[in-house]
Amino acid sequence: MAGRLEAAPVEPGRVAAARSAIRLPLPLAYHPLYRFYEGGALTREFRGEPQRPDDWWSEDWVGSCTLAGNTDPDGHPQGLSTVEVAGLGVVTLRQLVEWLPAEMVGERFAERWGATTGVLVKLLSPAGPVPVHAHPSRAWARQHLGSPFGKAEAWILLDTPGDGRSPAHASIGFVPGVERQWFADAVRRHDRAAIRGALHRTDVAAGEVYVAFPGVPHCLGPRLSFIEVQEPTDHIVIAETADGGGEADATMGLGWDLALDMIDYSAAPAGETLARARQQRRVLRQVRGSSETRLVADDVLQFFDTTALDVTDELDVSDGRFSIAIVTAGSGLIETDAGVVPVRRGQTFALAASLGVRLVADDSEPLQVVRCLGPSAE
Numbered sequence: 545m546a547g548r549l550e551a552a553p554v555e556p557g558r559v560a561a562a563r564s565a566i567r568l569p570l571p572l573a574y575h576p577l578y579r580f581y582e583g584g585a586l587t588r589e590f591r592g593e594p595q596r597p598d599d600w601w602s603e604d605w606v607g608s609c610t611l612a613g614n615t616d617p618d619g620h621p622q623g624l625s626t627v628e629v630a631g632l633g634v635v636t637l638r639q640l641v642e643w644l645p646a647e648m649v650g651e652r653f654a655e656r657w658g659a660t661t662g663v664l665v666k667l668l669s670p671a672g673p674v675p676v677h678a679h680p681s682r683a684w685a686r687q688h689l690g691s692p693f694g695k696a697e698a699w700i701l702l703d704t705p706g707d708g709r710s711p712a713h714a715s716i717g718f719v720p721g722v723e724r725q726w727f728a729d730a731v732r733r734h735d736r737a738a739i740r741g742a743l744h745r746t747d748v749a750a751g752e753v754y755v756a757f758p759g760v761p762h763c764l765g766p767r768l769s770f771i772e773v774q775e776p777t778d779h780i781v782i783a784e785t786a787d788g789g790g791e792a793d794a795t796m797g798l799g800w801d802l803a804l805d806m807i808d809y810s811a812a813p814a815g816e817t818l819a820r821a822r823q824q825r826r827v828l829r830q831v832r833g834s835s836e837t838r839l840v841a842d843d844v845l846q847f848f849d850t851t852a853l854d855v856t857d858e859l860d861v862s863d864g865r866f867s868i869a870i871v872t873a874g875s876g877l878i879e880t881d882a883g884v885v886p887v888r889r890g891q892t893f894a895l896a897a898s899l900g901v902r903l904v905a906d907d908s909e910p911l912q913v914v915r916c917l918g919p920s921a922e
Contacts, residue, residue: 554643561631562643567882569869569893569901570627570637575608576601577623578616580782580793586669586703586769591890598671606665607868607894607916609638613778613796623778627894637661637894649866650897653921657692662918663848665868666772667892672707673765675784676715676739680806681758685779688798688806694758696847697774698823698840700914701752702872704768712768715743717760717808717817724809727783732800734787744814753823753839759808760821771870773850773916781806825852834859834905839914846919855903855911862900865917869893873912877904887911 574591576584583602588595591604605612605623612623624636641661645654649661679695686692704712718727722742730738743761748754748768756762761783781803782794795803811817823844828836833856840850853859855876861867869878875888879902887893895901905911 558632559643561629562635562640563647565627565629566640566644566647566896566899568880569878569885569895569899570640571885572607572625572627572637572868572892572894575605575625577603577605577612578614579603579612580614581670581674582672583668583670585671586767587667590667590669590702590769592888598669602668602670604667606667606870606892607637607661608664608776609636609641609661610664610776610778613780614793625894644896647898648896649918650864650921653866653897653918656921657918660776660918661866661868662693662776663868663916664774664776665870665892665916666774667769667870668772669703669767669769670765671767673710673740674763675782676743676761676763677780677782677784678761678807679756679758679777679781680779682775684759684806685777688802689779689796691777691779693775693777695775695777695779696755696758696844697772698753698755698844698848698850699764700771700773700839700850701748701750701754702769702771704748704750707767710766711747712749712764712766713745713747714754714762714764714821715740715745716754716756716762716821717744718742718811719744720811720813722809722811724804724807727807727809728800728804731783731785731804734785736784736786739784744817746814746818753825754821755823755840755844756821757808759806761807771872771914771916773848775847776918783807831859832857836861836915848919849917851915851917853903853911853913853915855905855913858902858904860900860902861895861915864897866897867895868916869895870914870916871911872914874905874909876906876911878902879904887913
């Protein structure tokens with residue numbers, strides 16, 4: 545248990561302005577980060593942003609209360625999402641959570657996890673294959689990084705055109721026969737072909753959902769677009785580096801001996817590994833032709849939750865949980881007691897736990913929204 549959250553004192557006028565702002569959905573603008581691989585063009589297309597080729601500003605962090613592990617090219621910290629609050633100007637989403645934890649994430653959630661949303665959401669579209677990497681479990685992160693969260697992640701695939709040379713694909717988990725010493729040797733000699741060949745590979749398609757569990761090495765690409773839902777950290781070990789690639793950057797400064805202990809070297813046949821990774825949708829409720837469908841299995845809910853809302857008429861969402869909402873298709877309205885916000889494909893919003901909302905679709909086509917949530921408060 546994190547214990548009851550005691551927020552730092554804040555000027556009452558700022559709290560009052562923040563409390564008024566969160567009575568409506570908080571629009572989250574396009575928020576690109578400078579990262580270790582190229583991409584971003586398909587994300588900008590989805591967002592309705594001006595088009596430019598893939599570049600190193602390849603990740604759009606949505607509703608982030610998490611600092612990135614790397615700075616931008618000018619040495620500035622990056623990662624925290626901002627929102628516009630009347631009377632205050634631009635503030636970070638993390639500030640709102642710290643000022644109003646009970647309203648933003650729910651009192652029980654704040655008592656369990658602290659001043660955090662418990663989830664990080666990204667819009668990603670790598671231009672080429674992302675380097676093979678892995679993330680720690682919570683236990684490993686607590687011991688070696690002082691973090692209550694590891695980094696499980698889910699990929700909700702939006703578009704998978706491939707690059708014309710290779711189909712869009714994912715590589716997840718070791719094939720049988722891979723041992724730590726062999727893998728460590730391949731990593732140290734920068735044998736990228738051997739590292740990639742050590743993982744199960746499968747072609748992927750739009751609409752599919754996969755989960756990379758903590759410790760499981762993985763990569764995906766090229767040229768695809770997806771929503772990534774994950775634990776709220778930037779803990780990462782990049783096993784596939786170019787010759788001369790920096791050990792400190794690839795291992796979070798831990799060095800290869802310790803960093804490679806984070807990886808899960810268990811192996812299983814392709815069918816078993818990929819069956820666990822690929823998620824099966826489950827309808828949670830149906831209301832007059834609209835529905836909410838869970839996108840991940842029960843063993844993922846300890847890390848985060850994510851559902852798809854398919855709205856043909858209207859659908860109420862008032863369960864007392866903070867969420868990040870991504871409009872994936874259609875247009876319509878988000879209605880609250882405080883007002884109405886028009887929404888369309890490519891827009892993203894933060895919805896406070898205290899906010900009851902009703903989604904209303906336009907008459908012309910269904911409104912589709914992916915809802916991303918943190919772990920249980922239990």
